[in-house]
Amino acid sequence: MANDIWSVADLLRGDYKRHEYGQVILPFTLMRRLDAVMEPTRAAVRARNAKLDSQNIQNKQRPLQVAAKLLFYNTSEQNFDTIAADPTGVAKNLRDYINGFSPNVREILARFELDNQVTRLATAKILYQVVGRFAGMRNLDKLTNHDMGYVYEHLIRKFAEDSNETAGEHFTPREVIKLMVNLVIAPDVDTVAGEGQVINILDPACGTGGMLTAAEDHIKSINPGAEVYLFGQEVNGEAWATCQADMLMRGQPGHIEYGNSFSADGYGDRKFDYMISNPPFGVEWKKVKEFIEDEAELGHAGRFGPGLPRINDGSFLFLLNMLDKMEPVEGKGARLAIVFNGSPLFTGAAESGESRIRQWILENDLLEGIVALPDQIFYNTGISTYFWVLSNRKAEQLRDRVVLLDARDQWQKMRKSFGDKRKEINDSQIAHITKLYVNAVAVAADAEHSDHGKVKIFGTREFGYHRITVDRPLKLRFEITEDTLDLLDNAKGLARWGGREALVEALRDSLGSQWWTKKEAADALHASVAAAGAPWPNRAALLKAFWGAISVSDPGGEVQKDNDGNVLPDPDLRDYENIPLDEDIDAYFAREVTSHVPDAWIDYSKTKVGYEIPFTRHFYTYAPPRPLAEIDAELRELEAQIQKLLGEVTG
Numbered sequence: 001m002a003n004d005i006w007s008v009a010d011l012l013r014g015d016y017k018r019h020e021y022g023q024v025i026l027p028f029t030l031m032r033r034l035d036a037v038m039e040p041t042r043a044a045v046r047a048r049n050a051k052l053d054s055q056n057i058q059n060k061q062r063p064l065q066v067a068a069k070l071l072f073y074n075t076s077e078q079n080f081d082t083i084a085a086d087p088t089g090v091a092k093n094l095r096d097y098i099n100g101f102s103p104n105v106r107e108i109l110a111r112f113e114l115d116n117q118v119t120r121l122a123t124a125k126i127l128y129q130v131v132g133r134f135a136g137m138r139n140l141d142k143l144t145n146h147d148m149g150y151v152y153e154h155l156i157r158k159f160a161e162d163s164n165e166t167a168g169e170h171f172t173p174r175e176v177i178k179l180m181v182n183l184v185i186a187p188d189v190d191t192v193a194g195e196g197q198v199i200n201i202l203d204p205a206c207g208t209g210g211m212l213t214a215a216e217d218h219i220k221s222i223n224p225g226a227e228v229y230l231f232g233q234e235v236n237g238e239a240w241a242t243c244q245a246d247m248l249m250r251g252q253p254g255h256i257e258y259g260n261s262f263s264a265d266g267y268g269d270r271k272f273d274y275m276i277s278n279p280p281f282g283v284e285w286k287k288v289k290e291f292i293e294d295e296a297e298l299g300h301a302g303r304f305g306p307g308l309p310r311i312n313d314g315s316f317l318f319l320l321n322m323l324d325k326m327e328p329v330e331g332k333g334a335r336l337a338i339v340f341n342g343s344p345l346f347t348g349a350a351e352s353g354e355s356r357i358r359q360w361i362l363e364n365d366l367l368e369g370i371v372a373l374p375d376q377i378f379y380n381t382g383i384s385t386y387f388w389v390l391s392n393r394k395a396e397q398l399r400d401r402v403v404l405l406d407a408r409d410q411w412q413k414m415r416k417s418f419g420d421k422r423k424e425i426n427d428s429q430i431a432h433i434t435k436l437y438v439n440a441v442a443v444a445a446d447a448e449h450s451d452h453g454k455v456k457i458f459g460t461r462e463f464g465y466h467r468i469t470v471d472r473p474l475k476l477r478f479e480i481t482e483d484t485l486d487l488l489d490n491a492k493g494l495a496r497w498g499g500r501e502a503l504v505e506a507l508r509d510s511l512g513s514q515w516w517t518k519k520e521a522a523d524a525l526h527a528s529v530a531a532a533g534a535p536w537p538n539r540a541a542l543l544k545a546f547w548g549a550i551s552v553s554d555p556g557g558e559v560q561k562d563n564d565g566n567v568l569p570d571p572d573l574r575d576y577e578n579i580p581l582d583e584d585i586d587a588y589f590a591r592e593v594t595s596h597v598p599d600a601w602i603d604y605s606k607t608k609v610g611y612e613i614p615f616t617r618h619f620y621t622y623a624p625p626r627p628l629a630e631i632d633a634e635l636r637e638l639e640a641q642i643q644k645l646l647g648e649v650t651g
Helices: 002-006 022-054 061-068 080-084 087-097 105-110 114-121 127-136 147-164 173-191 209-221 238-249 286-296 315-323 354-364 427-438 442-445 482-490 498-510 517-529 540-550 585-594 627-651
Strands: 198-203 229-233 254-258 274-275 335-341 369-372 385-393 401-406 412-418 421-424 455-459 463-473 474-478 550-554 573-582 608-611
Touching: 002 022, 002 147, 022 061, 022 080, 022 087, 022 105, 022 147, 022 238, 022 474, 022 573, 080 087, 080 127, 087 105, 087 114, 105 238, 105 517, 114 127, 173 209, 173 427, 198 517, 209 274, 209 401, 209 608, 229 238, 229 482, 238 254, 238 401, 274 315, 274 573, 286 585, 315 335, 315 354, 315 385, 369 427, 385 608, 401 442, 412 498, 442 455, 463 585, 474 517, 482 498, 482 540, 498 517, 517 540, 540 550, 573 585, 585 608
Parallel strands: 198 229, 198 274, 229 254, 274 335, 369 401
Antiparallel strands: 335 385, 369 385, 401 455, 412 421, 463 573, 463 608, 474 550
C-alpha cells in the first residue's frame, strides 16, 4: 500500500523537487484514508446535516459525530470519486470537500498548508491526475490503525531520506517501542490488571504517535477494561497532523499538543502515570536558549533546576521535562523510559551541566536501570543506543541501586535493510530482555545463571567521583640562546616596552650561558644589562615576560616559589584523578600517586564532584591478541597466495 501511494511521486516529478513530494502525498493519503473510513455513514451525515440546517441549528458538531459514528465527519456533497469524475471543476470541488470536514480535521489539514498545494497542483495542471490516482486506491478503510501507522512510517522515512532529514526524528521501530513499553509496564503488571484502572501516558516528543498507541495496545492486552488516555506533544507540523489524525480514527481519549516542548510546554503542571519518548539525538537548543535559561533561573520551581546540558545536545532537557511531570509518589507515582545515545552516560566533566543532572537524578534515587540495545536497530543511525528507565516508586530491593543490563547481543539480522536499520529484536528476545530486567537483582546475585554477566547492580553513589587536581613543582633552569633571544624579541608582554631592543642586544654577550638558580641568573644578567647601559624590565608584567622567555623546564632545575615562599605548580605537569566518591582521597593519593611521584600534591581548592555512568567499561571483557606465531603463519600464507597470483599474471 505504501509503495502504491509513493507511486504518486511519478506525477509530481518535474513540478516538485524530491524533498517536496511529502507536502502533497501525506495530506492526500490522510484525506483518502478519512474518505474511505467515512463512506459507510456518509449518507447519514449528509441527511442529518440537512435536517439540522432546516431547523437553523448552529451547534451541529456532536449530532454529526453521532451520525458518523466517528469523532470526525464531512458534510460536503463531494467525495474522492465525485471530485475525480469532474476534470473541469476539480480544484473547486476539492476545496468544497476540504471545507466540509469537521473542525478537528480542518485543523490537521491546515498544518500541511493544503490550500497552497491545491493551487500549485492546479497551476501545474496535475491536480486532476493526483486526485484520480488517490481515488483509485481501494481498501484504505480495511487497514487497521496499526497497519496504517506502518504506511505513514514508510512514507515519512522516504521523505526524510530525500530531504536529508533524520528519520529518527519522526518515528521509532515497532519492536523497539514494544520492548520499551514492556520495561516500563512489566513491574506494574499486577496493578495494571486490576479493576477500575485509569491510566495517563505522555510522550513529549511523540512524532506520529507510534509509541503512544503501542503503549495503549500493551496495556489493553493486560487489562481490556482499563481506561487509557494518551497525551503527546510534537513540534513538526506534518508529524503532529499524522498523529492527531490517527488519534481521531482510533476514537482515542487524550490530547496531542502542537509546539515545542521546551518553549511552549503544552502540559504545564499536569502529572502522568507513565511516560515514554525517543527524542532526536543530539538536538541543538540554541533557538530556545533564552527561554530555557530564563526558566533555569527559577531553580527547582521550573523544569531545569538540576542543570543545563551543552547547547548542542538537548537530550537531558527532554528527560528533565518528563521528570517534572511524574505523578507524585504520594499518589500513584510514575515510571518513564527514554531512548538516548551514549552521550548522556558520560559527557560533561565534573560539575558540568550534564554531570549535575546525573548527580541530581542519582541522589534523588530516580534512575532504576539502563539497558544497552544492539546497534543498527534504528532507521537513521547505526550507533549504540540505551533505554533509561526511571521511577519515583522503585521496588524496595532497588532502593539506592541501579540496574545495568547489556542486551547488545539480543538481535537477529533483517532479511532486508531499511536505511541504517540492519538488525531487529524479535518477540522471544523482547520477552527474554524483559524477564532479565524484572529479575535483575536475582540474576546479578546468581553467579551460575547463564546471563549473570549481562546484568550488574550498582549503588547510586558508585557512579560519583571526586575529581582532584594533582600538581608538581615547577623546576626551571635559565639560559641565553638564540631561541630565548628570539622569544624575548617577540614576547607580547614586552611588545609595548621601549627598552626591548636594547635589552636583547645587551644579552647577546651572554649567549651560551646557563644558570641553575634564578638568583644566579638575575645577578649575572642584571650586570650584563647594566654594563651595556640598557634598561632592565622592572615592572611585574615585564619581568614575567622576561623570565618566561629565558627559563626552561628541567627536572634537575630549581624549585620555583612565589613571594610568600609557596611552591609554584608546573602547569605542564598538572594531572587529574577521578577518585570514587566513597573512597578516602588522601589514602587513594598516597597509594596511587605519591608512591610513584613523591613531590606531587593535591590542590584541594579545585576538587570537584562529578557523576558518570561508564556502561561499556563495566561490561568490558579483555580479549588477548592472537599469538605472533599465528599472525606470522597467516602473513606467510597470504604472501604465497599473492606470489601465485602474480605468477599467473606474468606467466
